[in-house]
Amino acid sequence: MTTEIKIVEEPKKPLAMHPRKFGMWLFLASVAMLFASLTSAYIVRRAEGNWLYFELPDLFYTTSLVIVLSSITLQWAYWAAKNDNLERVRLLVSITAVLGLAFLIGQFMAWSDLVNQQVYFVGNPSGSFIYVLTGLHGIHLVSAVVFLLIVLRSAYKFKIHSRRLAQLEMCLTYWHFLGGLWLYLFVFLILNR
Amino acid sequence: MATATDIQAHDVQHDEHEHEHHGNFWTNYIFCQDHKIIAKQFLITGMFWALIGGLMSVVFRLQLGFPEASLEWLRPILHGWITPEGKIDTEFYLALVTMHGTIMVFFVLTAGLSGTFSNFLIPLQVGARDMASGFMNMLSYWFFFLSSVVMFSSLFLSMGPASGGWTIYPPLSALPQAMEGSGMGMTLWLVAMALFIVSTLLGGINYVTTIINMRTKGMSFSRLPLTIWAFFFTAIIGILSFPVLFGAALLLIFDRSFGTSFYLSDIFIGGEALPNQGGSPILFQHLFWFLGHPEVYIVLLPALGITSEIIATNSRKPIFGYKAMVGSMLFIAILSFVVWAHHMFVTGMNPFLGSIFTLLTLIIAVPSAVKIFNYVTTLYRGNILFTPAMLFSIGLVSFFLTGGITGLFLGNSAVDIQLHDTYFVVAHFHLVMGSASFFGMIAGVYHWFPKMFGRMMDDRLGYIHFWVTFVGVYMVFFPLHYIGIAGFPRRYYTWTSFETFNSFADLNMLVSVAAMLTMSAQFVFLFNFIYSIFRGKKAPANPWNATTLEWTTPRNPKHGNWPGEIPTVYRWPYDYSKPGAKEDFIPQTVPYSETPESNLPQENELIKLEVGDSDSIVVGDKQH
Numbered sequence: 001m002t003t004e005i006k007i008v009e010e011p012k013k014p015l016a017m018h019p020r021k022f023g024m025w026l027f028l029a030s031v032a033m034l035f036a037s038l039t040s041a042y043i044v045r046r047a048e049g050n051w052l053y054f055e056l057p058d059l060f061y062t063t064s065l066v067i068v069l070s071s072i073t074l075q076w077a078y079w080a081a082k083n084d085n086l087e088r089v090r091l092l093v094s095i096t097a098v099l100g101l102a103f104l105i106g107q108f109m110a111w112s113d114l115v116n117q118q119v120y121f122v123g124n125p126s127g128s129f130i131y132v133l134t135g136l137h138g139i140h141l142v143s144a145v146v147f148l149l150i151v152l153r154s155a156y157k158f159k160i161h162s163r164r165l166a167q168l169e170m171c172l173t174y175w176h177f178l179g180g181l182w183l184y185l186f187v188f189l190i191l192n193r
Numbered sequence: 194m195a196t197a198t199d200i201q202a203h204d205v206q207h208d209e210h211e212h213e214h215h216g217n218f219w220t221n222y223i224f225c226q227d228h229k230i231i232a233k234q235f236l237i238t239g240m241f242w243a244l245i246g247g248l249m250s251v252v253f254r255l256q257l258g259f260p261e262a263s264l265e266w267l268r269p270i271l272h273g274w275i276t277p278e279g280k281i282d283t284e285f286y287l288a289l290v291t292m293h294g295t296i297m298v299f300f301v302l303t304a305g306l307s308g309t310f311s312n313f314l315i316p317l318q319v320g321a322r323d324m325a326s327g328f329m330n331m332l333s334y335w336f337f338f339l340s341s342v343v344m345f346s347s348l349f350l351s352m353g354p355a356s357g358g359w360t361i362y363p364p365l366s367a368l369p370q371a372m373e374g375s376g377m378g379m380t381l382w383l384v385a386m387a388l389f390i391v392s393t394l395l396g397g398i399n400y401v402t403t404i405i406n407m408r409t410k411g412m413s414f415s416r417l418p419l420t421i422w423a424f425f426f427t428a429i430i431g432i433l434s435f436p437v438l439f440g441a442a443l444l445l446i447f448d449r450s451f452g453t454s455f456y457l458s459d460i461f462i463g464g465e466a467l468p469n470q471g472g473s474p475i476l477f478q479h480l481f482w483f484l485g486h487p488e489v490y491i492v493l494l495p496a497l498g499i500t501s502e503i504i505a506t507n508s509r510k511p512i513f514g515y516k517a518m519v520g521s522m523l524f525i526a527i528l529s530f531v532v533w534a535h536h537m538f539v540t541g542m543n544p545f546l547g548s549i550f551t552l553l554t555l556i557i558a559v560p561s562a563v564k565i566f567n568y569v570t571t572l573y574r575g576n577i578l579f580t581p582a583m584l585f586s587i588g589l590v591s592f593f594l595t596g597g598i599t600g601l602f603l604g605n606s607a608v609d610i611q612l613h614d615t616y617f618v619v620a621h622f623h624l625v626m627g628s629a630s631f632f633g634m635i636a637g638v639y640h641w642f643p644k645m646f647g648r649m650m651d652d653r654l655g656y657i658h659f660w661v662t663f664v665g666v667y668m669v670f671f672p673l674h675y676i677g678i679a680g681f682p683r684r685y686y687t688w689t690s691f692e693t694f695n696s697f698a699d700l701n702m703l704v705s706v707a708a709m710l711t712m713s714a715q716f717v718f719l720f721n722f723i724y725s726i727f728r729g730k731k732a733p734a735n736p737w738n739a740t741t742l743e744w745t746t747p748r749n750p751k752h753g754n755w756p757g758e759i760p761t762v763y764r765w766p767y768d769y770s771k772p773g774a775k776e777d778f779i780p781q782t783v784p785y786s787e788t789p790e791s792n793l794p795q796e797n798e799l800i801k802l803e804v805g806d807s808d809s810i811v812v813g814d815k816q817h
């Protein structure tokens with residue numbers, strides 16, 4: 001009865017996704033462009049010479065580990081929400097938020113390591129870039145932690161469960177994105193010192 | 194950053210969309226989430242800025258055309274900016290050209306054009322009750338408003354607004370001691386632009402989301418009006434390029450206020466060396482033009498989309514080459530990201546790289562020519578109705594052609610060495626980007642005014658507005674090509690100090706007179722606009738006999754746009770003068786089964802599906 005042409009030509013609802021989730025992806029695209037532009041600026045500037053070489057703080061390895069862990073815990077929280085295990089969702093989202101804060105503190109401590117190496121925000125752009133890249137990433141992470149707290153609040157109000165996952169999914173997307181973004185920045189900095 | 198939480202905040206509001214809003218004045222007209230009101234807010238703010246930007250150009254044209262004249266009579270407005278000799282202050286002249294550029298490019302032709310018509314037309318033409326997020330949409334306007342307030346207040350600084358050119362190249366813009374305008378004026382410029390970028394991103398995310406996800410039944414991508422395609426590409430370009438400007442501005446802010454050296458190196462001011470070492474001013478140009486060139490298409494594409502719609506409607510013919518139009522816009526959008534360095538041919542770029550950018554730039558002529566060809570072939574043998582909107586659309590095509598051709602010269606890295614930063618460039622982009630987009634915007638206002646305000650604008654005043662503006666624009670910008678080829682640089686305060694350029698004094702006088710004439714014609718429009726809002730003839734529901742969905746709404750659509758169900762779409766938007774049809778247009782909402790007399794064979798095939806399959810549609814609905 002139903003041929004292939006029918007499916008295409010019927011006046012049916014056209015392709016549609018969850019509008020807010022879709023908007024989130026577009027937002028991530030613009031954030032990605034911001035960092036793409038800054039890292040390209042880094043490469044362009046570095047190619048011109050007069051570039052200060054220094055060691056990246058070892059703390060970055062620790063913070064990278066922390067942010068990967070936090071992605072795992074949030075993913076776990078998502079699976080728990082799918083199974084309606086709300087207790088576990090609350091716990092895991094809280095842990096993720098704590099790990100996020102730990103990451104931010106770690107990044108801040110890494111800045112003091114840089115200062116101890118005589119690498120300041122004001123000075124050769126090679127140092128300034130590190131502060132700008134980590135700082136901007138940090139600000140985005142702060143917004144993600146705020147988002148986590150909003151999710152946590154919803155979890156306590158029983159507004160997150162297996163049939164109402166959109167908010168948690170968006171938070172998860174954002175969190176994974178920022179984790180991935182940090183790993184990209186870290187690897188980029190290691191490769192382009 | 195803000196977006197994530199905004200989207201959450203909207204969670205609550207979403208359920209209210211279905212029923213009518215009965216708010217007070219503040220929620221209905223000021224902090225309103227209805228896309229139609231937000232569009233009008235953008236339009237009126239944009240018109241306010243256009244007036245300021247236009248008047249600024251008249252002031253500096255006075256200086257250029259009549260260098261000997263006393264401008265004492267401007268003292269009541271400009272106060273200290275008029276020197277004791279009755280001349281415009283030289284630094285203020287630079288501020289004028291800077292602010293004219295900034296205002297026109299960003300506040301008028303980006304926010305005023307995209308903000309108005311994307312907001313107004315996207316939900317109406319795709320068949321949605323409102324934008325995906327009304328709250329984000331409202332925020333988008335208020336960020337723009339805040340940005341406008343900051344930029345406007347910078348005009349009243351005693352040191353003057355930013356004056357390093359709208360491209361704000363460092364080190365001029367990075368060092369407050371470089372010139373008066375690089376002080377507080379530049380700081381406010383950067384703050385205003387940061388707010389503006391937030392506004393554009395909020396708007397752009399909303400436009401794309403709405404177009405993809407909120408279309409009505411039957412509105413497949415191949416049935417979208419070309420306006421929607423244009424807004425779609427515009428929004429995507431904005432989402433991808435404005436963050437780059439944000440990055441560039443951020444580094445500039447750090448250089449200005451925190452003493453970093455991203456763009457600064459080896460600078461002496463007043464014989465003293467600055468501590469900044471290791472920066473690169475070229476870096477800023479790369480970042481700026483990576484936004485700056487796509488920005489040209491952010492400005493132009495909506496105007497082209499509006500024109501496609503108006504030309505098809507008023508030629509009473511289907512648009513020629515619908516797919517080619519979409520394809521060429523896509524191609525332009527992609528190319529816009531890989532040509533930025535043609536603004537930088539004289540920065541000491543590797544000549545090989547220069548030739549690559551030349552090639553990429555010249556390729557843009559191909560999709561542009563396709564578009565012009567399609568406009569002309571749509572007009573060819575049509576039953577053309579010369580409404581004011583139609584005249585302005587045809588004017589756009591004319592400017593797009595004459596201004597675009599000079600782009601071929603400028604895009605050539607060898608020729609550009611002579612023409613760079615002369616009035617030739619000014620003439621080129623004012624025709625192809627400035628005037629063309631402005632005409633698209635005006636055409637849109639004339640065409641959709643009946644839907645916006647429920648009344649008609651006066652045609653005769655529209656004709657006067659068109660002819661004076663059209664002739665005036667050519668009289669302004671055609672002579673500038675000659676002056677540019679002669680080598681006169683842009684942004685210079687005076688001509689008469691150079692023996693070579695003295696002979697152009699009369700030409701400059703003509704340009705200035707034409708500029709004033711053109712500006713005065715805009716007051717005709719302004720009068721027509723305001724008068725018609727209150728006293729215009731009441732508009733019928735579909736005054737232009739157009740096919741698209743917005744004309745199926747009531748005369749004054751309420752929040753939610755359609756009183757009943759959202760209409761379903763059965764055909765593409767350009768069924769004008771279809772052979773055999775009863776009328777010369779068939780709205781998108783008419784199924785093929787109701788028009789057997791005009792259907793093509795493949796469309797008759799679709800009827801069977803429409804009729805025979807009505808059950809399955811209902812089943813499909815239940816699933817949703």
